[in-house]
Amino acid sequence: MSGLIRLRGFIQGMTRLADQGADERRWLTEGAGLLAGLVAVDDWLPEEMAEAGPSYRQNLLHCDPAERFCVVSFVWGPGQRTPVHNHSIWGLVGMLRGEEISTEMRPGAPGQPMQPGQVDRLSPGQVVAVGADTYDIHVVENAYADRTSISIHCYGGNIGAVARSVFDPATGATKRFISGYHNARVPNVWDRSRELASA
Ligand SMILES: [Fe+2]
Secondary structure, eight states: OTTTHHHHHHHHHHHHHHHHHHHHHHHHIIIHHHHHHHOOOSSSGGGGGGGOOSEEEEEEEEEESSOEEEEEEEOOOOOOBBOOOSSOEEEEEEESSSSSSEEEEOOOOOOOOOEEEEEEETTTTTTESSSSSSSSEEEESSSSSOOOOOEEEEEOOOOGGOOOEEEOOOTTEEEEEEESSSSSSOOOOOOOOHHHHTO
């Protein structure tokens, strides 16, 4: 199995979970298992979804038609990092290439600096969750200053369209944040002609 077949199979598995009305606990266990399978092999992400830019890129790979979940590739150029941000919905992060560091940020007293909490350093194949049982506010960065890292994220909604917040770590002040996506086109996982021709 290679190429977009992997991504299609993953989307189908996640869609089955959505159709079963999975609660957050199931998404973060069974969904995490599916994502671990997807990032276990790095041979399927289309090149245009893996290109780094002047700041980190969030490419939509698939959004469930009912916006029950989405699949995104995060491309971290050397040294790139997010602002401190929240999600407000569950999320799964699977490391595909390179390494990234996620640092939980805890609000301090009003007007006071935020404090770092749990730190997760992810290697290829590893999956971690953000959500009610772990943490919702963090900053994510490429662990490397000299190469690109890529992680595959899933969220319990259409994350690019979710109204959430970015935080000033010095004061905890919040600002409304809707991330959108870098790409204008999603990969075509539905052209089965080459598989059928070689069957
Ligand atoms: Fe995040």
